[in-house]
Amino acid sequence: MINMVIDGKKVKVSRDSTVLEAAKQVGIDIPALCYDKNLEIVAACRLCVVEIDGKNKLETSCSTKVREGMNVNTHSEKIDTVRKDVLQLLLDSHPNDCLTCQKAGECLLQKYAYEYDVNFVKHDGAMRPHLVDTSSPYILKDDSKCILCGKCVRTCSEVAERQVLAFADRGYDTRIVLDADQTLETSSCVSCNRCVTVCPVGALIDKRTLGKVRSWEGEKQVVKCKSCQYGCNFEVIKNRGKNIAVKAMEPTEGRPLCLRGRLTTEFINVDKPEKPFRKIDGKFEETSWTKALGLEEVMEKMELLKEDE
Amino acid sequence: MLVMDMLDEIKDKNRKQLEERLTQKGGYIIDEDGIKLDGDYFKKQVRIALKNCDIIDPTNIEEYIAMDGYFSLKNILNNMSQQEVIDIMKQSGLRGRGGAGFPTGRKWETALQYSSDKKYVICNADEGDPGAFMDRSILEKDPHSVLEAMAIAGFAIGSDQGFIYVRAEYPVAVKRLKAAIAQAKEYGVLGENIFGTNFNFDIELRLGAGAFVCGEGTALIESIEGKRGMPRTKIYRTAHRGLWQKPTIINNVETLANIPVIFQKGVDWFTKIGTEKSPGTKVFALVGKIETAGLVEVPMGMPLHEIIYDIGGGVPDGKSFKAVQTGGPSGGCIPENLLDTPVDFESLAKIGSIMGSGGMVVMDNTDCMVDIAKFFLDFTVDESCGKCVPCREGTKRMLELLEKITSGNGKKEDIDTMERLAVTISSASLCGLGQTAANPVVSTLRYFRDEYEAHVMDKKCPAGSCQSLLQYFITDKCIGCTKCAKVCPVHCISGKVKQLHVIDQDICIKCGACQETCPVNAITRS
Numbered sequence: 001m002i003n004m005v006i007d008g009k010k011v012k013v014s015r016d017s018t019v020l021e022a023a024k025q026v027g028i029d030i031p032a033l034c035y036d037k038n039l040e041i042v043a044a045c046r047l048c049v050v051e052i053d054g055k056n057k058l059e060t061s062c063s064t065k066v067r068e069g070m071n072v073n074t075h076s077e078k079i080d081t082v083r084k085d086v087l088q089l090l091l092d093s094h095p096n097d098c099l100t101c102q103k104a105g106e107c108l109l110q111k112y113a114y115e116y117d118v119n120f121v122k123h124d125g126a127m128r129p130h131l132v133d134t135s136s137p138y139i140l141k142d143d144s145k146c147i148l149c150g151k152c153v154r155t156c157s158e159v160a161e162r163q164v165l166a167f168a169d170r171g172y173d174t175r176i177v178l179d180a181d182q183t184l185e186t187s188s189c190v191s192c193n194r195c196v197t198v199c200p201v202g203a204l205i206d207k208r209t210l211g212k213v214r215s216w217e218g219e220k221q222v223v224k225c226k227s228c229q230y231g232c233n234f235e236v237i238k239n240r241g242k243n244i245a246v247k248a249m250e251p252t253e254g255r256p257l258c259l260r261g262r263l264t265t266e267f268i269n270v271d272k273p274e275k276p277f278r279k280i281d282g283k284f285e286e287t288s289w290t291k292a293l294g295l296e297e298v299m300e301k302m303e304l305l306k307e308d309e
Numbered sequence: 310m311l312v313m314d315m316l317d318e319i320k321d322k323n324r325k326q327l328e329e330r331l332t333q334k335g336g337y338i339i340d341e342d343g344i345k346l347d348g349d350y351f352k353k354q355v356r357i358a359l360k361n362c363d364i365i366d367p368t369n370i371e372e373y374i375a376m377d378g379y380f381s382l383k384n385i386l387n388n389m390s391q392q393e394v395i396d397i398m399k400q401s402g403l404r405g406r407g408g409a410g411f412p413t414g415r416k417w418e419t420a421l422q423y424s425s426d427k428k429y430v431i432c433n434a435d436e437g438d439p440g441a442f443m444d445r446s447i448l449e450k451d452p453h454s455v456l457e458a459m460a461i462a463g464f465a466i467g468s469d470q471g472f473i474y475v476r477a478e479y480p481v482a483v484k485r486l487k488a489a490i491a492q493a494k495e496y497g498v499l500g501e502n503i504f505g506t507n508f509n510f511d512i513e514l515r516l517g518a519g520a521f522v523c524g525e526g527t528a529l530i531e532s533i534e535g536k537r538g539m540p541r542t543k544i545y546r547t548a549h550r551g552l553w554q555k556p557t558i559i560n561n562v563e564t565l566a567n568i569p570v571i572f573q574k575g576v577d578w579f580t581k582i583g584t585e586k587s588p589g590t591k592v593f594a595l596v597g598k599i600e601t602a603g604l605v606e607v608p609m610g611m612p613l614h615e616i617i618y619d620i621g622g623g624v625p626d627g628k629s630f631k632a633v634q635t636g637g638p639s640g641g642c643i644p645e646n647l648l649d650t651p652v653d654f655e656s657l658a659k660i661g662s663i664m665g666s667g668g669m670v671v672m673d674n675t676d677c678m679v680d681i682a683k684f685f686l687d688f689t690v691d692e693s694c695g696k697c698v699p700c701r702e703g704t705k706r707m708l709e710l711l712e713k714i715t716s717g718n719g720k721k722e723d724i725d726t727m728e729r730l731a732v733t734i735s736s737a738s739l740c741g742l743g744q745t746a747a748n749p750v751v752s753t754l755r756y757f758r759d760e761y762e763a764h765v766m767d768k769k770c771p772a773g774s775c776q777s778l779l780q781y782f783i784t785d786k787c788i789g790c791t792k793c794a795k796v797c798p799v800h801c802i803s804g805k806v807k808q809l810h811v812i813d814q815d816i817c818i819k820c821g822a823c824q825e826t827c828p829v830n831a832i833t834r835s
Contacts, residue, residue: 171693
């Protein structure tokens with residue numbers, strides 16, 4: 001442990017933490033859009049800037065390690081101006097769609113815009129093109145809402161055999177693509193939903209929850225997936241007495257998330273599950289639950305044994 | 310393979326031949342001080358980094374040796390310890406010539422302190438500032454100076470592997486470097502057991518694919534690692550964890566070219582040139598509205614006017630000087646009343662510009678400063694990698710505002726918005742590209758605010774350069790020859806033969822074709 005001062009309070013925090021983590025340990029939340037404790041630190045959103053005594057420049061708290069005796073301020077006029085400007089810049093390229101956006105209520109951009117009193121402003125400048133990938137029955141990718149935090153790219157690249165998502169183009173035209181600019185359907189995407197779980201905004205949405213319930217409605221219960229030994233966490237969403245959907249929760253280390261696990265969890269927990277789809281030769285095809293869960297041979301064998309009885 | 314004493318032999322033999330050849334060719338001063346280029350343009354110059362350029366045959370290692378090349382490396386491997394080499398670098402006060410001016414010796418010392426199974430020396434040859442071409446000249450005309458310096462750096466920090474990250478748009482430089490590396494290995498001044506010692510050092514080339522941001526150290530490292538060229542956040546310094554997370558030093562081409570000379574002529578000699586805080590020389594690419602454009606290498610601290618007028622010959626075509634832009638897209642515009650500013654890292658920063666890699670673009674009274682700011686910002690917007698929000702989104706919005714202003718649609722509050730955006734972009738961007746992206750706007754606002762206000766308030770471009778703010782009129786000098794009506798690409802000129810013609814201002818695209826074609830100069834521009 002080391003001693004430091006955060007916002008005038010003397011605190012003891014663990015030695016190898018970053019300023020952002022240290023602040024969290026003592027109950028101070030620093031806003032951040034691209035930070036995720038499970039992912040590589042990139043310091044791209046610049047929202048988590050803080051002032052550190054002895055440094056002229058603002059420093060990103062996600063990428064600065066704590067030091068003995070460090071004195072940090074997480075709020076000041078300068079910091080808040082920068083945060084407001086960064087949020088305004090993001091909103092200026094973001095569609096004003098919070099009324100019907102599936103992410104509303106859980107969206108980090110919405111949360112911080114509220115906290116810092118930043119609003120949509122009408123302007124005649126550029127907006128991100130309204131490119132929506134509707135090709136997958138599992139994931140909806142809306143580039144116009146993307147804030148390019150890169151969390152999806154990072155989480156996708158954590159699993160060696162996936163690495164589907166990547167940045168393409170540069171500057172204002174930067175976007176997230178699958179393989180060499182393929183769709184969710186034609187790419188090698190396995191619909192594991194890792195990217196969906198880390199997306200801070202409505203750019204990546206679990207399509208099987210779309211239009212079913214608002215984030216603040218219903219009850220949620222965490223269940224463990226039973227399809228393999230990893231036991232990934234899912235939320236079962238219950239509304240008006242019925243289990244209506246499941247949603248993958250953030251993967252932690254060694255927990256990869258997969259489509260089969262998701263479908264299994266959905267099949268077991270949701271009262272009336274929607275038809276499943278399988279990707280065959282770069283095309284999504286509606287299929288039976290038996291096939292989707294890979295139970296064909298098991299079922300056949302069971303039938304056979306039943307006959308024997 | 311070359312052993313120590315063979316170096317003298319090669320030098321003696323080739324020096325004579327070289328001097329004979331140059332005497333025959335003419336244009337050189339050959340005396341006990343060495344060989345120099347002759348002419349007024351070179352009189353006030355002190356050439357260290359460029360000392361061999363246009364003198365030796367860059368494809369022949371023996372001519373480099375004839376100019377005392379590889380003697381520094383030989384002496385170091387023979388007589389010096391790693392710490393001694395670093396001490397000399399620190400005493401020399403040499404600072405990075407790529408733009409930031411970080412002390413080279415300190416960089417090396419940090420890399421030496423971290424023990425590791427592998428360390429790397431990188432030469433940053435991804436020169437990208439518009440108008441700057443000093444690194445290219447060194448690579449094309451004196452490649453061995455860079456190789457020798459890299460080997461010295463390798464010895465100093467304990468590295469056996471160097472990379473030169475050179476942009477693919479420099480094909481001649483790439484060719485010369487490849488040839489030079491092959492020659493150096495053949496002569497045993499690179500590769501294994503250099504000069505017969507147990508020091509090994511190899512250099513490989515890596516070609517940049519055209520992204521300006523890859524000149525930023527950490528983006529360059531990402532690129533060498535085969536990733537997308539985006540700057541890293543510096544949790545650890547590059548000298549601690551750089552390329553493949555190993556201690557790495559990155560030095561610019563011009564910085565490296567200084568190093569063999571420092572070891573050859575000594576710290577005392579070097580520190581007498583330039584200023585106390587910025588010893589040595591700096592190469593500038595003097596371009597734009599200047600009588601004699603080209604590369605000039607001058608002692609640090611020389612006032613701007615001396616470079617522009619005494620060396621460059623001032624502004625041509627009878628026009629008047631308006632500003633000089635230093636430091637490329639990260640730099641600023643300096644007005645006439647500050648031309649006595651000495652060029653060194655601190656002085657230029659104080660007046661809102663930077664030394665940068667040494668671009669020096671001179672502008673005259675027909676250049677619109679708002680348009681210049683727009684030009685540089687357009688470059689930055691194009692070259693922003695898209696990683697961090699202030700640079701990706703902020704520079705784009707700023708450019709939109711400048712476009713609004715130069716097209717005559719600017720409002721007074723747009724200037725305030727730009728000023729606020731500039732602060733956020735500078736203070737919150739991830740890398741140097743973003744942190745300095747607003748400089749061209751900030752410095753022009755500081756020194757040429759009236760031009761911005763003329764665009765916004767009076768809808769006028771004082772320099773007469775912003776097309777949308779121009780208006781063409783036909784005066785009563787018109788003889789009704791109809792030439793203008795015929796040449797107008799949008800048919801906005803009407804009038805009968807032998808009668809006064811009129812331009813429809815709503816349709817006119819301000820191309821100026823009518824004015825050019827008018828035989829009696831009846832068309833004016835305002």
